[in-house]
Amino acid sequence: MPLTLDQLNAATPAEAAALLDGLYEHSPWVVETAMAQRPFRSLAHLKHACAKAVTEGGLDKQLALIRAHPELAGKAMVSKSLTAESTNEQSKAGLTDCSPAEFAQLQQLNADYNAKFGFPFILAVRGPRGMGLPRAEIIATFKRRLAHPVAYEREECLRNIHRIAEIRLNDKFGVEPTLGHRVWDWQETLAQHSDPGFAEKGQLTVTYLTEAHRACAQHLLKDMREAGFDEVHIDAVGNVVGRYRAAKTSAKTSAMTLMTGSHYDTVRNGGKYDGRLGIYVPIACVAELAAQGRRLPYDLELVAFAEEEGQRYKATFLASGALVGQFDPAWLAQKDADGVAMREAMANSGLRIDDIGKLRRDPTQYLGFVEVHIEQGPVLNELNLPLGIVTSINGSVRYLGEVQGMASHAGTTPMDRRRDAAAAVAELVLFVEKRAAQDGDSVGTVGYLQVPHGSTNVVPGRCQFTLDLRAPTDVQRDALVADVLAELQAIGERRGVRYSLEETVRAAAAPSHPAWQARWERAVDALGVPLHRLPSGAGHDAMKLHELMPQAMLFVRGQNAGISHNPLESSTSDDMQLAVEAFQGLLDQLATDMA
Numbered sequence: 001m002p003l004t005l006d007q008l009n010a011a012t013p014a015e016a017a018a019l020l021d022g023l024y025e026h027s028p029w030v031v032e033t034a035m036a037q038r039p040f041r042s043l044a045h046l047k048h049a050c051a052k053a054v055t056e057g058g059l060d061k062q063l064a065l066i067r068a069h070p071e072l073a074g075k076a077m078v079s080k081s082l083t084a085e086s087t088n089e090q091s092k093a094g095l096t097d098c099s100p101a102e103f104a105q106l107q108q109l110n111a112d113y114n115a116k117f118g119f120p121f122i123l124a125v126r127g128p129r130g131m132g133l134p135r136a137e138i139i140a141t142f143k144r145r146l147a148h149p150v151a152y153e154r155e156e157c158l159r160n161i162h163r164i165a166e167i168r169l170n171d172k173f174g175v176e177p178t179l180g181h182r183v184w185d186w187q188e189t190l191a192q193h194s195d196p197g198f199a200e201k202g203q204l205t206v207t208y209l210t211e212a213h214r215a216c217a218q219h220l221l222k223d224m225r226e227a228g229f230d231e232v233h234i235d236a237v238g239n240v241v242g243r244y245r246a247a248k249t250s251a252k253t254s255a256m257t258l259m260t261g262s263h264y265d266t267v268r269n270g271g272k273y274d275g276r277l278g279i280y281v282p283i284a285c286v287a288e289l290a291a292q293g294r295r296l297p298y299d300l301e302l303v304a305f306a307e308e309e310g311q312r313y314k315a316t317f318l319a320s321g322a323l324v325g326q327f328d329p330a331w332l333a334q335k336d337a338d339g340v341a342m343r344e345a346m347a348n349s350g351l352r353i354d355d356i357g358k359l360r361r362d363p364t365q366y367l368g369f370v371e372v373h374i375e376q377g378p379v380l381n382e383l384n385l386p387l388g389i390v391t392s393i394n395g396s397v398r399y400l401g402e403v404q405g406m407a408s409h410a411g412t413t414p415m416d417r418r419r420d421a422a423a424a425v426a427e428l429v430l431f432v433e434k435r436a437a438q439d440g441d442s443v444g445t446v447g448y449l450q451v452p453h454g455s456t457n458v459v460p461g462r463c464q465f466t467l468d469l470r471a472p473t474d475v476q477r478d479a480l481v482a483d484v485l486a487e488l489q490a491i492g493e494r495r496g497v498r499y500s501l502e503e504t505v506r507a508a509a510a511p512s513h514p515a516w517q518a519r520w521e522r523a524v525d526a527l528g529v530p531l532h533r534l535p536s537g538a539g540h541d542a543m544k545l546h547e548l549m550p551q552a553m554l555f556v557r558g559q560n561a562g563i564s565h566n567p568l569e570s571s572t573s574d575d576m577q578l579a580v581e582a583f584q585g586l587l588d589q590l591a592t593d594m595a
Contacts, residue, residue: 002174005046009039020172022085023050023165026068029061030054030165042528043173044386044578051162051384066119066157072138073098073106074120085168092132093125102135109142117150124163128559128572129184130170155382156561162384163559166574179288180577183280190219190264191272203269203567207312209238209345216264220279220304227283228290229302236355237322237346238306240264244286247295257299258590259361259369259549260583262541263308263319270309271374271569277556277576278372279304284580285587296587297594298367305541312336312345320541324548325360361548368516368550370586371542372579374571376564380557385532386575387582389520390553393536393543394443394470395477395509401488405497407461419496422451422460427495431487432467435480441535442471442480467501472535474509510543513550520554523585527578538564554582 003019011019016035017028024030033053040046054062070086073095082090090096098106113121121142127133133141145153170176191204193212198205206212220240224232229242246256262278282302289296303323310316315331332343332353346353375381380388405421429446436444448466469484471477485501492499521531534555542551556579559570 003172027065045528071110071120122157122160124160177573177577179284179580180573183576184573186280187272205268206266208307209349227287240304242302244300246299258367259301261303263305267565273374281372320544322359363548366549369545371553374558375555378562381562386557386578388532388555390536391533392472393510395474396470396507398505399467399501401501402464403499408459410457421463424495424497425463425465444469510546512552516552519586523582
């Protein structure tokens with residue numbers, strides 16, 4: 001019989017240790033320490049308690065825990081001395097069926113890894129969905145992680161140990177994240193559509209109104225209809241819009257709408273979950289509501305935004321901007337790299353340009369906008385937390401700049417006579433790094449540096465650069481900007497160089513609406529997940545809807561240190577399950593509030 005939380009909470013320490021035997025490989029101390037946090041409110045609470053025990057155990061215990069694990073396809077597997085749990089996991093990943101070449105490669109990787117790090121390579125080989133990773137992916141991950149610094153890799157091993165324990169807990173409790181699996185599978189299937197030049201390489205790229213983009217729209221249209229949305233259509237800018245109608249109660253409630261959604265376009269060679277997670281989590285909720293024959297006291301409108309990334313045309317947030325009345329007709333004349341104007345691309349996609357102005361939503365008809373999104377950062381991953389509540393979407397200012405000095409001979413120009421443009425920008429880079437860090441949650445980046453016509457033996461006379469400054473509030477952002485620009489002026493005067501700056505982007509911060517943020521917090525707390533609040537450094541569709549209605553976001557943990565805009569972007573079906581449950585919790589709260 002599957003284990004239950006009631007059993008575990010009522011057990012003596014010795015009984016609890018026996019019930020969870022094998023959860024952490026040859027390391028019963030993890031469970032023994034975690035039991036002090038009983039009673040557990042949920043399986044998610046138990047998982048976090050175990051992770052917390054490891055974090056607080058200290059370095060020596062952490063290293064002992066890592067070293068308690070067997071090598072992948074190593075001596076223990078060959079001698080059949082693995083624990084039952086490890087045998088099951090390595091078998092599901094096909095490591096017991098390695099070809100001689102694969103086996104030899106894994107043995108060499110094990111040797112190289114141990115020589116560098118002093119502990120075995122740990123990977124949750126059952127993967128983000130629990131099915132088992134392909135051997136080729138395991139080997140590729142092994143090779144990639146060999147390049148990590150030791151401290152970073154130690155933490156990555158611990159995170160994989162927690163994922164292994166999570167899957168083992170699911171097995172012991174007979175739990176299957178069915179809705180999370182569904183959301184995971186939907187995203188995998190949608191990722192089959194990719195632009196030419198990338199599809200052939202197995203890379204995901206979907207840019208605005210390409211053939212792959214149109215295929216995604218049709219795919220989403222079908223998924224929404226099958227889930228049970230009452231109305232689904234593609235609007236004048238390519239958004240896929242679904243509406244799940246309210247219960248027939250009163251004119252007051254049926255007229256009000258909660259909007260949700262995210263984007264389905266991607267960056268070039270991006271990940272499968274950025275944006276798309278925020279589309280499929282609501283689809284899963286509607287599918288459950290429809291299956292139960294249940295209606296809410298308000299309409300739920302899901303918008304799969306057609307464009308957010310600004311990859312094909314310089315029109316970031318085109319799709320969500322259209323809903324707040326900010327579509328710029330000048331964009332229609334923009335041409336992509338192949339010379340195709342946006343107007344032409346829209347016509348080829350069957351979109352009615354004349355109807356774009358009609359897309360603006362009436363804020364009096366909306367309760368608010370909520371968005372689920374993968375975090376795109378390392379915070380939740382490092383804290384071993386599946387969900388986080390967004391407090392604000394950072395305001396940002398971006399510049400394109402150039403410093404002009406004097407190009408001169410590298411051998412004959414004394415160091416105290418130089419007007420080195422690149423050195424001036426290098427000094428600015430270090431100041432930006434130091435100044436942004438003073439605020440804790442401000443960030444500053446010089447992401448592009450170029451010395452035009454640079455040469456090994458020439459002191460740089462020009463240096464072009466970009467500047468990206470962000471903070472959770474406009475006041476904090478503006479203070480950062482003022483300090484950086486003042487320092488740039490001081491550097492110029494000190495070094496005898498000139499500079500020019502062109503502001504290219506200015507986006508206001510979008511603080512979460514307190515009432516909606518509180519709803520997310522109650523929904524997460526009800527799952528037994530510790531609350532963690534954090535700002536979003538990245539821009540999201542929610543920051544556009546913020547201009548028209550209250551908004552708040554929920555972040556979902558990413559794997560691989562939370563990397564995003566990258567093929568390594570990943571999340572687990574367990575975390576997606578919790579996101580679906582949190583979203584449903586928010587819908588239920590709102591229904592209660594309106595009762």
